[in-house]
Amino acid sequence: MEMYIFVLAVKSILNRKFTIILTIFSIALSVMLLLGVERLRNDARESFANTISGTDLIVGARSGQVQLLLYSVFRIGNPTNNVSWKSYQNISEQRQVAWTVPLSLGDSHRGFRVLGTNQDYFRHYRYAVDRQLEFASGNVFEGIFDAVIGADVARELGYRPGQEIILAHGTGEVSFVKHTGNPFHVVGILRKTGTPVDRTVHVSLQGIEAIHVGWENGSPTPGRQYDPNNPQLYDLQPRAITAALVGLKSRIATFRVQRYINDYPEEPLLAVLPGVALQELWDTMAIAQQALLAISVLVVLVGITGMTTAILTSLNERRREMAVLRSVGARPWHIFVLFVGEAGVVMGIAALAGIVSLYALQLVARPLIQSRLGLYLPVHPPSLHELILLLAAMAAGMLVGLVPAYLAYRYSLADGMTIRI
Amino acid sequence: MIKKALYVVSTMLLAVLLVQGNGARAGLAIMELEWSDLIPQGYNPDELVEQYRKKYNIDELPEDDPHVIELLQKLDELEKAAPLNTSLDDKIVKLPGFVVPLETNGENATEFLLVPYFGACIHVPPPPVNQIVYVTTQDKKGASIRGMFDTVWVTGTMKAVKLSTDVAEAGYTILASRVEPYNPE
Amino acid sequence: MTLETDAIDIRGLAFRWRDSAPLILDLPELRVRRGESVFIKGASGSGKSTLLSLIGGVMSPQAGDVHVLGQRLGELGESRRDSFRADHIGFIFQMFNLIPYLPVLDNLLLPCRFSRRRKRNIEMRGTDFRAEAERLLTHLDLSPGLLQQPVTELSVGQQQRVAAARALIGNPELVIADEPTSSLDADRRERFLQLLLKECGEQNSTLIFVSHDSTLEPQFERSIELADINRAIA
Numbered sequence: 001m002e003m004y005i006f007v008l009a010v011k012s013i014l015n016r017k018f019t020i021i022l023t024i025f026s027i028a029l030s031v032m033l034l035l036g037v038e039r040l041r042n043d044a045r046e047s048f049a050n051t052i053s054g055t056d057l058i059v060g061a062r063s064g065q066v067q068l069l070l071y072s073v074f075r076i077g078n079p080t081n082n083v084s085w086k087s088y089q090n091i092s093e094q095r096q097v098a099w100t101v102p103l104s105l106g107d108s109h110r111g112f113r114v115l116g117t118n119q120d121y122f123r124h125y126r127y128a129v130d131r132q133l134e135f136a137s138g139n140v141f142e143g144i145f146d147a148v149i150g151a152d153v154a155r156e157l158g159y160r161p162g163q164e165i166i167l168a169h170g171t172g173e174v175s176f177v178k179h180t181g182n183p184f185h186v187v188g189i190l191r192k193t194g195t196p197v198d199r200t201v202h203v204s205l206q207g208i209e210a211i212h213v214g215w216e217n218g219s220p221t222p223g224r225q226y227d228p229n230n231p232q233l234y235d236l237q238p239r240a241i242t243a244a245l246v247g248l249k250s251r252i253a254t255f256r257v258q259r260y261i262n263d264y265p266e267e268p269l270l271a272v273l274p275g276v277a278l279q280e281l282w283d284t285m286a287i288a289q290q291a292l293l294a295i296s297v298l299v300v301l302v303g304i305t306g307m308t309t310a311i312l313t314s315l316n317e318r319r320r321e322m323a324v325l326r327s328v329g330a331r332p333w334h335i336f337v338l339f340v341g342e343a344g345v346v347m348g349i350a351a352l353a354g355i356v357s358l359y360a361l362q363l364v365a366r367p368l369i370q371s372r373l374g375l376y377l378p379v380h381p382p383s384l385h386e387l388i389l390l391l392a393a394m395a396a397g398m399l400v401g402l403v404p405a406y407l408a409y410r411y412s413l414a415d416g417m418t419i420r421i
Numbered sequence: 422m423i424k425k426a427l428y429v430v431s432t433m434l435l436a437v438l439l440v441q442g443n444g445a446r447a448g449l450a451i452m453e454l455e456w457s458d459l460i461p462q463g464y465n466p467d468e469l470v471e472q473y474r475k476k477y478n479i480d481e482l483p484e485d486d487p488h489v490i491e492l493l494q495k496l497d498e499l500e501k502a503a504p505l506n507t508s509l510d511d512k513i514v515k516l517p518g519f520v521v522p523l524e525t526n527g528e529n530a531t532e533f534l535l536v537p538y539f540g541a542c543i544h545v546p547p548p549p550v551n552q553i554v555y556v557t558t559q560d561k562k563g564a565s566i567r568g569m570f571d572t573v574w575v576t577g578t579m580k581a582v583k584l585s586t587d588v589a590e591a592g593y594t595i596l597a598s599r600v601e602p603y604n605p606e
Numbered sequence: 607m608t609l610e611t612d613a614i615d616i617r618g619l620a621f622r623w624r625d626s627a628p629l630i631l632d633l634p635e636l637r638v639r640r641g642e643s644v645f646i647k648g649a650s651g652s653g654k655s656t657l658l659s660l661i662g663g664v665m666s667p668q669a670g671d672v673h674v675l676g677q678r679l680g681e682l683g684e685s686r687r688d689s690f691r692a693d694h695i696g697f698i699f700q701m702f703n704l705i706p707y708l709p710v711l712d713n714l715l716l717p718c719r720f721s722r723r724r725k726r727n728i729e730m731r732g733t734d735f736r737a738e739a740e741r742l743l744t745h746l747d748l749s750p751g752l753l754q755q756p757v758t759e760l761s762v763g764q765q766q767r768v769a770a771a772r773a774l775i776g777n778p779e780l781v782i783a784d785e786p787t788s789s790l791d792a793d794r795r796e797r798f799l800q801l802l803l804k805e806c807g808e809q810n811s812t813l814i815f816v817s818h819d820s821t822l823e824p825q826f827e828r829s830i831e832l833a834d835i836n837r838a839i840a
Contacts, residue, residue, distance in 0.1 A: 004719040008708075015707030049526035056523075129524075129531075251523060252555050252592035254534065255547035275522035275530070276569070282527040283568050320702045326664070327699070328772070329692020329720030331685060 005334050008325075009341035016314065023310050024350045027303035031354025031393055034296040035386050036361065041289045042385060043377045045282055048074075051195040052274050054126035056254055059083060059091060059261055060243035062268035066284070069277040072103055072243040075113045075196045076373065078171060079105065082240040087267050091246065094260065096253040099124050101245040104208050104238065107167045108175065111371070112153050114167055114201045116208035116241075122148075124247060127195050137161055138188030141204050144236070145228070147184040148202040151192035152370070161186050165201070167211060179211040181225045194376040206236040246271070304397045307346055311339065311404040315411070322412045336409040343401025347394045355382065355390070451576060454509075454516045456537040459551050459593060461506040466496055466549075505551055505593065510581040514595065516554065517603045520571045529563030532556070535595070539570055554579075554593045556600075564600030572603040611676035613780055613812035614638040614661060619670035621656060630656050632838035633670070636830075640675075640779070643803055643813040645823050648832035654816045657832070658782050661814070662695055663687035675779055692721040696773030696811075700785040703769035704757045711753040714739045714772050724776025742771040745808075746801045763794050770802050774809060781806055783815045787822065799825055 013020050052073050060068040061081030070076045092100040101124050104116030115121075122133050122140050138161040141148055149159060159165070163186040168175030184203060192198055213234060214224030226234060248257060254273060261271035322335050362379050369375050382390065470492065474480060477488045518535040525533070535554040556575055558564050564573065577597035619633040630653045638644050648654045659665045660672055663679045664687075672679045675694055679687055696717065704713045715735055718725040728738050740750040746767040757765065766786055773781050783802070787795040799815075799822050806813045815826065823829050 011707050011712075045527040053524060250555075250592060251532070251534065252550060252553050252594075254521075254523075255536075255553065256550075259547045273521065273523065275525050275533070278527065279522050279525065279566070279569050286568070321705050324699075324703060324705055325716075327662075327697040328716040329688065331688045334720075 005330075005337050006341050009338050009345060012321075012338070013342055013345060019310055019314075020346060023303075023307045024346055024353060026306055027300070027347065027350035027397070028353035028357060030296070030300040030303040031351055031390065032357040032361065034293075034300050034389055034393060035354060035358050035382070037289065037292045037296045038386055038389055039358070039362075039383070040377070041293070042383060044285070044375055047194070047375045047377060048278060048281065050128045052125075052127060053130055054124075054247065055245045055274055056248040056251060057246040057258060057261070057271045058243060058274055058277070059088075059246055059269060059271045062270045065270070065272045065277045066281050068243065068270055068272055069274065069281065071105065072245075073196070073274070074373075075105070075115075075200065079242050081268075082242060083244065083269060084240050084267055085238055087264060087269060088241055088244055090264075090266075091244070091261060094257060096248050096250065096257050097246060098249045099247040101125065102205060102238070102241040103243045103245065104205055105242045106171065107169055107179070107208065107211070108171050109153075109165055109167050109201045110157060112150075112199050112201055113171060114203060114208075116203055116205045116238075118205055121202065121245075124245065125197075127193050127197070131193070133193065133197065134191040136189050136191040138186070141187055141202070141207075143185075143187075144204060144206045144210055144231075145182060145184045146187040146204065146207070148188040148190060149186055150190050150198035150200045150202075152198040153201060154186075154189045159186055159189070161189065167201070167203075177220065182211045182228075194378070198376075199371070205238045205241070209236040209238050210234070300393050301396070303350075304393075304400050307343065307397065308400050308403060311342060311401065312407070315404055315408060318408070319411055322408060326412055330412075332409050332412050335412040336405045339405035339408045340398065340401055343398055343405070347397035347401075350397075351390055351394055450513070452509075452512055452514045454514050456516075456518070456552060459506055459509070459554075461504050461551075469495060505581040507581050509579050509593070512579055513577065514579045515574055515576045516595070517572060517574050518554070520566055520573055522566060525563070525566060528565060530566045531558050531561070531563035533564075533566070535573075535575055550592050554595055556595045556597050558597045558600060564597065565602075567602065572605070574599075574601045574603050576600075611640070612637050612673070613640045613642065613675060614814070615671075615673035616661075617671050619660065619667050619672065621653075621660060621665070621667045629838040631660070631667070631836055633657075633835055634837070636835060638812060638814065638828075640812055641807075641810050643806060643825075643827050644815065645826035645829040646814060646816045646832055647818065647820065647823065647829065648816070649818060652832050653836060653838070654832060655784060658784055658814070658816060662697070662782060663691050689721075692717065693723040694779050696775075696778040696781045698766070698769045698773045698781070698783040698786040701762070701765075701789045703772070704760075704765055706757050708757065709753070710755055710757060710760070710768055711736070711739055713757060714742070714753075714768060714775060716772060717778075718776055721776065724778065727777045728775070738775060739771070742774060742805070743768070745805050746771055747797075763790055763798070766790060766798060767801065770798075770805070774805055774811065777809055778811060780812045781814070783813065785817050786815075787817065787819065795819065795822060796825075 058068060058072050060072055061079060061083055063080045067077060068079075071079050088100070088102060091097065099120060101120045102117060103121075105113065107114040107116075119140050125133055127133075135148075136151065136154075138148070147165060153159065164183045165186065166183050167179045169177045169179065184201075184207065190197065210226040213226040214221040246257070248254060258271040258273065261269050322330075325335065325338075326332075359379060362377065366377055366379065369377055473488065473492045482489050516535065518537055519539040520530065521534040521536060521539075522530040523532040523534065524530060533556050535556050536548050537552055538548070554575070556577070559577070566573075575595055575597050576599040577595040580594045580596075582592075582594070614636065615638075616633055616636040619631055619636075620629060621631040622629050646654060646657075656665070660667055661674060663672075663674070663682070666680065674690070677690060679690070682690060704710075705716070708716075718728065718735065728735065731738075733741075736753070739753060743750050743752060748764060748767055748771075752760065752764065752768070757768075760768065766789070769786070770783075773783070781802075786802075787798055790798060803813065803825060815822075
């Protein structure tokens with residue numbers, strides 16, 4: 001018998017489909033925004049955190065902490081200057097240093113960044129919690145013009161080992177100057193990591209030097225380029241690199257080595273602790289995200305207010321309906337439940353619609369975010385945080401929905417069965 | 422009579438339990454440290470600085486003055502000897518400090534350095550080796566870090582190990598069982 | 607409750623809206639026998655609807671007793687009065703009787719959702735909801751095909767007869783009608799009343815019919831001028 005009230009609530013809602021659908025739509029949007037902001041906050045942070053692990057210092061030309069982190073690890077932005085090979089070697093020879101990996105940036109291939117490095121990169125680079133880079137097919141580069149590509153490069157461009165690729169000069173998506181004379185060959189494809197590694201083309205330092213033979217004054221000199229048939233003519237020892245990853249024998253030595261590099265008299269250098277730089281990055285982002293969260297909460301409240309207004313407006317018209325229900329035996333609390341049930345149904349459908357829209361949006365936006373920001377945001381079921389937010393939104397809607405329900409209850413008590421026309 | 426006997430017996434039992442409890446607690450006593458505790462007796466770089474101050478009035482000299490450079494070098498060597506307070510080895514300690522995150526996901530850090538000050542000026546060398554603690558958390562999830570310049574209490578087992586100077590820097594490490602926020606009063 | 611008890615037995619009724627307001631109703635006595643059909647006449651504002659609310663147990667008098675079917679309403683709590691009303695009384699209003707978003711059948715069956723007794727009455731007769739609904743519609747000169755129609759497609763006359771059917775479904779002992787014909791055309795009023803009276807007679811339900819239209823008066827067994835029994839009328 002009590003169940004019939006819910007039947008009534010549903011039928012009543014169906015009768016006012018149009019307004020209700022608009023209300024649901026607005027609340028669903030706001031829920032999507034709220035969950036989206038929360039999801040972005042968590043996932044972005046985790047994605048950043050999972051990009052690099054086990055490296056004690058990142059060394060580059062003197063610039064800002066976060067900037068160095070971004071261009072060397074995330075391939076976002078550009079360096080301002082270089083690190084001379086001499087300095088790099090000096091650092092590598094320091095007592096406390098266990099290993100170093102040189103990084104050379106500045107070229108691209110069809111929008112993907114090219115990284116010049118050596119085989120140590122594949123040995124020492126770690127991501128997530130101490131995970132090593134693995135090969136899905138092929139192997140690490142050995143020849144000068146060998147290339148190892150990340151999983152996304154292979155997938156998006158349909159490359160397989162043996163593929164010939166031409167590198168372009170510069171890091172833009174479009175380049176008007178390509179190193180067409182010296183093509184590279186894909187010898188290895190890495191397994192997916194969920195980090196910017198997936199979107200990188202790795203080549204040897206010698207390879208980078210080779211394609212820049214004849215580029216001494218900033219652009220290619222016609223007639224002068226690397227001739228693979230006469231390798232003895234060229235000295236492919238790099239003179240400078242963009243940045244370096246450094247691993248120490250003891251983490252307690254971190255500050256001393258950092259100070260040594262920062263104070264290095266021969267060249268203006270910067271050494272950052274990845275953890276600290278990441279923390280600074282997040283702290284900056286956190287402020288923006290808190291603002292976003294606050295706004296989304298307000299938007300949800302706006303949506304709920306709209307729903308309540310719609311119900312309150314209908315209240316007057318429905319007084320006759322309530323009087324009729326009273327006359328056939330409905331108790332006042334039946335009337336109360338009728339209205340509360342309506343708020344509940346609206347919030348429930350809106351919440352569901354919000355989640356579904358969020359997934360849809362994420363599926364669409366994911367490749368964009370990945371290519372622009374190097375952020376890998378997996379589509380996953382709602383996290384605990386998100387569920388809590390969702391429940392809070394629904395509770396808020398139900399709570400506010402109590403207002404018209406209570407008013408309806410009072411009206412039905414006062415009106416009794418008299419239909420005030 | 423019986424009542425009195427019961428009373429005596431129960432009091433004695435209580436006393437035994439209390440003592441045992443105390444004894445147990447004493448075994449698990451947590452030493453609350455200050456940063457000065459990490460510097461062993463006899464290690465006194467201030468003396469050296471005082472010497473130089475008296476002799477050369479280094480406070481007035483510019484940074485690139487040879488005497489200043491000499492002093493800094495001497496301090497450096499002193500520090501390289503890495504004197505540790507080895508009496509702290511294997512003790513359960515509690516120490517407050519600033520967090521320098523090493524492995525973190527922004528909310529929790531599984532490895533970090535604990536230092537007595539943060540963001541000092543370039544003119545002063547970084548904290549000496551006996552004023553840095555390398556902390557790893559027992560909890561695999563890590564310790565909650567509230568952002569840059571977060572201050573925490575670290576409780577855990579400390580190791581003060583001096584390795585052969587050739588291989589690596591020696592130093593203090595703590596395997597932290599608890600990391601709590603430190604709020605200045 | 608024996609068969610001898612009156613349908614309605616009111617003694618010493620006094621009602622006012624607020625403590626400071628004047629008396630609306632001052633009824634020393636009003637008794638209606640079971641199965642009677644009573645026409646209550648009164649001008650607007652004479653307290654007709656208030657009296658109906660009191661009989662229906664929706665409101666309580668400041669003084670006096672209202673007995674319906676032998677039950678003194680005053681000794682029931684608000685919730686029990688609601689149940690009592692659901693079980694034993696059917697209502698017809700002047701207009702807007704029906705819930706617009708339910709089809710005719712659902713409207714008709716509403717009392718059975720809220721009163722187990724009325725539901726059981728139908729089951730005990732060995733019939734089901736739909737059959738009973740069809741039966742009542744037919745008795746009120748309506749086509750059973752109307753059952754699935756939305757309420758908004760019915761004429762006012764049809765709506766009022768559906769309302770009557772709803773008031774009667776499940777055999778309530780008392781039917782209270784508050785100006786049910788006032789929104790009907792003059793020529794339809796008589797017909798409506800005839801059908802209503804016939805059905806009440808068949809179910810042996812007591813009918814209280816309030817109206818200001820004297821032309822219907824002759825059809826009733828008994829007629830009361832409210833002003834005559836209400837001492838509060840100035």
